[in-house]
Amino acid sequence: MTITHAPATPATGASAALPTEAPDHERVLITRGARSGLTIIVAVHSTRLGQALGGARLWHYGQWTDALADALRLSQAMTMKNAAAGLARGGGKSVIAIPAGTKLDAAATHDAMLDLGDAIESLGGAYMTAEDVGTSAELMAVVHERTEHVCGLPPEQGGVGEPADATAAGVHASILATLGEVFGSNDPAGRHFVIVGLGQVGGRLARSLAAAGARLTVTDVAEGKRALADELGAAWVDPAEAHLVEADVFVPCGLGGVLTPEVVRDLRVAAVVGAANNQLASRDVAALMQERGIVWAPDFVVNAGGVIYLDVASVPGADQAALDARIEGIGDTVASVLRSARADGTTTLEAAERLARTRLDAGR
Numbered sequence: 543m544t545i546t547h548a549p550a551t552p553a554t555g556a557s558a559a560l561p562t563e564a565p566d567h568e569r570v571l572i573t574r575g576a577r578s579g580l581t582i583i584v585a586v587h588s589t590r591l592g593q594a595l596g597g598a599r600l601w602h603y604g605q606w607t608d609a610l611a612d613a614l615r616l617s618q619a620m621t622m623k624n625a626a627a628g629l630a631r632g633g634g635k636s637v638i639a640i641p642a643g644t645k646l647d648a649a650a651t652h653d654a655m656l657d658l659g660d661a662i663e664s665l666g667g668a669y670m671t672a673e674d675v676g677t678s679a680e681l682m683a684v685v686h687e688r689t690e691h692v693c694g695l696p697p698e699q700g701g702v703g704e705p706a707d708a709t710a711a712g713v714h715a716s717i718l719a720t721l722g723e724v725f726g727s728n729d730p731a732g733r734h735f736v737i738v739g740l741g742q743v744g745g746r747l748a749r750s751l752a753a754a755g756a757r758l759t760v761t762d763v764a765e766g767k768r769a770l771a772d773e774l775g776a777a778w779v780d781p782a783e784a785h786l787v788e789a790d791v792f793v794p795c796g797l798g799g800v801l802t803p804e805v806v807r808d809l810r811v812a813a814v815v816g817a818a819n820n821q822l823a824s825r826d827v828a829a830l831m832q833e834r835g836i837v838w839a840p841d842f843v844v845n846a847g848g849v850i851y852l853d854v855a856s857v858p859g860a861d862q863a864a865l866d867a868r869i870e871g872i873g874d875t876v877a878s879v880l881r882s883a884r885a886d887g888t889t890t891l892e893a894a895e896r897l898a899r900t901r902l903d904a905g906r
């Protein structure tokens with residue numbers, strides 16, 4: 543697998559409010575990195591199904607409490623994702639908070655990764671990390687200098703590399719399943735997709751959908767991605783207007799929070815299926831989509847290919863065919879979530895959460 547993911551260049555400080563209700567996390571470690579001086583948070587939401595697995599985010603935050611809020615929210619989401627994916631894995635996440643206005647050079651980033659490794663090691667195996675926004679396979683190799691509880695190292699260092707191929711394959715399978723539920727045929731040929739974000743996952747998806755004969759409209763905040771649009775014969779739209787394009791499926795593959803009430807009111811598609819994490823700006827957006835008759839395939843089910851890959855491929859002697867079948871199976875899970883929401887008159891979010899909770903309860 544090619545290692546292409548350079549650490550992201552954070553432009554703005556992320557901000558999220560701390561929840562007012564008490565967290566239901568098993569453990570949350572907040573520590574100051576001895577080498578880097580940075581605030582490091584490791585949130586272990588649940589180990590009910592097994593060791594918690596979730597990525598390490600290296601990102602700018604206005605205040606350290608914003609990073610804490612992010613870690614609490616993201617680790618909880620990992621519990622749902624791993625359970626819905628049928629993994630014997632709990633949910634966790636780590637966040638390294640870069641203060642707004644600070645730029646980390648390579649040496650400081652290296653120090654931060656060593657500090658993260660120490661923090662993870664102190665949890666005695668409750669949590670395993672991997673790459674996420676702002677980190678990479680190469681940086682996971684640095685974490686590995688301090689702990690065994692890390693996966694997704696570069697293949698040349700004996701790791702399984704980055705999971706974007708698997709994530710994209712899972713999203714593709716989810717799109718086919720959703721087409722089947724919405725249109726009665728899962729053939730993407732001639733269907734019109736709007737892909738927002740042509741990064742690691744969105745770029746691969748654009749290629750696989752184009753190869754399957756789909757019509758594409760694409761966008762990215764990075765102008766350089768126009769080259770891929772041209773190569774694939776895809777139409778280009780301004781990022782601010784992507785949600786206004788009349789099409790069959792809207793495919794969010796950029797950052798989270800893209801589905802606001804305003805965006806959903808303007809959408810002119812039959813379905814939304816994409817890789818982006820935490821697509822809903824707020825919970826009520828799921829009901830809004832249901833009211834508008836737009837079928838939303840829940841993100842934490844759709845984008846589980848990466849975590850399935852990291853979990854399955856990291857086991858020595860992993861069988862490629864079995865792994866492919868697991869990732870392909872994400873489509874079946876999506877179809878069953880959409881059917882169960884339709885049968886019960888609930889949102890697809892509630893149906894996916896129900897599936898995850900059933901698996902969590904079975905693991906008690």
Ligand SMILES: NC(=O)c1ccc[n+]([C@@H]2O[C@H](COP(=O)([O-])OP(=O)(O)OC[C@H]3O[C@@H](n4cnc5c(N)ncnc54)[C@H](O)[C@@H]3O)[C@@H](O)[C@H]2O)c1
Binds near residue numbers: 763
């Ligand atoms: N990489 C994985 O295996 C994986 C796994 C699970 C979930 N995800 C999620 O999928 C999404 C994409 O991941 P990725 O690895 O492809 O990231 P990436 O950083 O490689 O690509 C994201 C792309 O989206 C673009 N973008 C960001 N904001 C945008 C906006 N407002 N409008 C248009 N384009 C925008 C960026 O310029 C970039 O090209 C993220 O939300 C990530 O959390 C990724």
